Amino acid sequence: MDSNEFRKQAHLMVDWMADYMENVEDYPVKSQVAPRDIYEQIHAAIPEQGEKMESIFSDFKKIILPGITHWQNPNFYAYFQANTSPPSILAEMLTATLGVQGMKWETSPAATELEEKMMEWLGDGIGIPEGWAGVIQDSASMATLSAILTAREKRSNYQVNDEGYGGYTNLRVYCSDQTHSSIEKGAKIAGVGKRNVIKIPTNDLLEMRTDLLLEQIEADIAEGFQPLCIVAALGTTGTMAMDPLEAIGKIANDHNIWLHVDAAYAGAAFLLPEYKILMSGIERADSFVFNPHKWLFTNFDCTAYFVKDKKGLLNTFSILPEYLKTASDGLVNNYCDWGIPLGRRFRSLKLWFVLRYYGMEGLQKLLRFHIELAVWMETEINKRPDFELVVPRSMNLICFRYVPKGVDKLEDLNTLNEQLMQKLNAMGKLYLTHTKIHGIYTLRMSIGQTNVAQSHIKNAWKSIKETAVDLTNNNKGE
Numbered sequence: 001m002d003s004n005e006f007r008k009q010a011h012l013m014v015d016w017m018a019d020y021m022e023n024v025e026d027y028p029v030k031s032q033v034a035p036r037d038i039y040e041q042i043h044a045a046i047p048e049q050g051e052k053m054e055s056i057f058s059d060f061k062k063i064i065l066p067g068i069t070h071w072q073n074p075n076f077y078a079y080f081q082a083n084t085s086p087p088s089i090l091a092e093m094l095t096a097t098l099g100v101q102g103m104k105w106e107t108s109p110a111a112t113e114l115e116e117k118m119m120e121w122l123g124d125g126i127g128i129p130e131g132w133a134g135v136i137q138d139s140a141s142m143a144t145l146s147a148i149l150t151a152r153e154k155r156s157n158y159q160v161n162d163e164g165y166g167g168y169t170n171l172r173v174y175c176s177d178q179t180h181s182s183i184e185k186g187a188k189i190a191g192v193g194k195r196n197v198i199k200i201p202t203n204d205l206l207e208m209r210t211d212l213l214l215e216q217i218e219a220d221i222a223e224g225f226q227p228l229c230i231v232a233a234l235g236t237t238g239t240m241a242m243d244p245l246e247a248i249g250k251i252a253n254d255h256n257i258w259l260h261v262d263a264a265y266a267g268a269a270f271l272l273p274e275y276k277i278l279m280s281g282i283e284r285a286d287s288f289v290f291n292p293h294k295w296l297f298t299n300f301d302c303t304a305y306f307v308k309d310k311k312g313l314l315n316t317f318s319i320l321p322e323y324l325k326t327a328s329d330g331l332v333n334n335y336c337d338w339g340i341p342l343g344r345r346f347r348s349l350k351l352w353f354v355l356r357y358y359g360m361e362g363l364q365k366l367l368r369f370h371i372e373l374a375v376w377m378e379t380e381i382n383k384r385p386d387f388e389l390v391v392p393r394s395m396n397l398i399c400f401r402y403v404p405k406g407v408d409k410l411e412d413l414n415t416l417n418e419q420l421m422q423k424l425n426a427m428g429k430l431y432l433t434h435t436k437i438h439g440i441y442t443l444r445m446s447i448g449q450t451n452v453a454q455s456h457i458k459n460a461w462k463s464i465k466e467t468a469v470d471l472t473n474n475n476k477g478e
C-alpha cells in the first residue's frame with residue numbers, strides 16, 4: 001500500500017471512528033450474537049489473493065461489529081470499565097505507526113525514558129512512596145505474578161531461579177476470600193501451588209479479617225510453612241471492598257512477608273485527595289498495581305506496577321544473552337528486565353497524551369463526577385422499598401437487588417434478579433453483571449465509563465425499575 005492509498009484509507013477510517021464515537025449509543029451494549037455466529041462467517045483459510053481494503057473494511061462493519069460488546073458505550077456498567085478516550089486513541093495510532101519494540105533503551109530511548117517519567121507522574125499522583133520504581137505491564141495479572149515471583153526469589157536468595165524449586169515447597173500466599181482470581185493464577189504459575197493460596201475470611205463489608213490473617217500465619221509457621229506473600233485488595237472486583245492496608249502491613253512487616261497491593265480498578269481514584277486515606281500504610285508494602293486501562297481513560301493495555309525494591313525485581317527477571325548486550329547497559333533502564341516478556345509495546349505514549357490532555361484537574365473532575373453519579377443511584381435505590389443495596393456503595397460501584405413484596409425466599413429472589421439482569425442485558429440499552437454476596441445474587445453497576453452522564457444513569461434506573469416491575473407482573477400472570 002503506498003502512502004497515498006494509506007492516506008485515503010486512514011481518512012475513511014478516522015471518519016468512521018469519529019462517527020462511531022458519536023453513535024456508539026445506537027448499538028446494543030452487549031453483543032447479541034449466538035456462539036459461532038462470527039466464526040462461521042470468516043473465510044476458512046488465508047485468502048489466496050490479497051484483497052482490497054474496501055472489502056476488508058466492509059466485512060469489519062458487516063461481520064465483526066455485530067459481535068462487539070460496546071465497552072465505550074456510556075451505558076456500560078458491567079465488570080469494571082476498560083475505558084478509552086480520544087487522546088488515548090490518537091496516541092495508539094501513532095504507536096502503531098512507529099511500530100516500536102521497546103525491550104531495551106537502545107531499541108527506542110524515548111519509549112524507555114517516557115515510561116520512566118510517566119511512572120513517576122502516576123506514582124506521585126496516587127501517593128506511591130518516594131524511592132519506589134514503576135514499570136508498565138500488560139495486565140494486573142502479570143504484575144501480581146511478577147510480585148509473587150520476586151517475593152519467591154528474594155525468599156530463596158534467588159535459588160529457585162537458578163536451581164529450580166528444591167526445598168521451597170512450603171511457601172504460602174494469603175489473600176481475602178474476595179480477591180481476584182489472578183492471585184490464584186499467579187500462585188499456580190509461580191509454583192507456589194493453588195493449595196497454598198490461603199483465603200482469609202472477610203467481615204460484613206467483605207474486607208479481610210486481619211485477626212484471622214494473623215492467626216493463620218502463626219499457625220502456618222508453627223506447622224513449618226513459609227508465609228511468602230500477602231495480597232491486599234484496595235477495591236475488590238465483586239464489591240470494591242477495601243482491605244485494611246495499615247493493619248495488614250504491620251502483620252506483613254512483623255513476619256517479613258512480601259505485601260502486594262492490588263488496586264487494579266480503584267487505584268485511579270487515589271488521584272483524589274479525599275481517597276488517599278485508603279493508601280495509608282502503603283510504605284509497609286513491597287509492591288502495588290493499578291490499571292490506567294480501567295478507570296483512567298487509557299485504552300487497554302496499560303498496567304502500572306510499582307515496587308519498593310527495584311533491585312529485587314531486576315535480579316528476578318534480568319537476563320543478558322550476548323545478542324542483547326548494549327553499550328548503555330547499566331546507565332539506563334532496560335524494561336525487558338523488569339518483567340516477563342522480552343518484547344514491549346510503546347504504551348507510555350498514550351498515558352502521556354491522556355495525562356496531558358485532561359490534566360490532574362480534568363481527571364479528578366471526571367472521577368468525582370462518576371462517584372457523584374453513583375451517590376445519586378444509591379440515593380434512588382434507598383428511596384424504594386422494592387430495591388436494596390446488598391452492601392454499601394464503595395466509590396462508584398453499586399451492588400443492589402430487587403426485593404419486591406411477596407417474594408421472600410433467597411432462591412426465589414436470586415432467580416428473579418438473574419432474570420432481571422438477563423432481560424435488561426438482552427434489551428441492549430445497558431449492560432450489568434452480577435456477583436454473589438453471602439449467597440445473594442447481586443447486580444453490580446459500575447458507573448465509570450468515560451462518557452457517562454446523568455441522563456444515562458436516569459434512563460438506566462428507569463429501565464431497571466420498569467423491567468423489574470414488568471417481570472413480577474408477568475410472573476404473577478403465569
Ligand SMILES: *Cc1c(COP(=O)(O)O)cnc(C)c1O
Nearest residue numbers: 139140141180235236237264265
Ligand atoms: C480487573 C482486576 C484484575 C485483573 O486485571 P487484568 O489487568 O485484567 O489482569 C485484578 N484485580 C482486580 C481487583 C481487578 O479489578
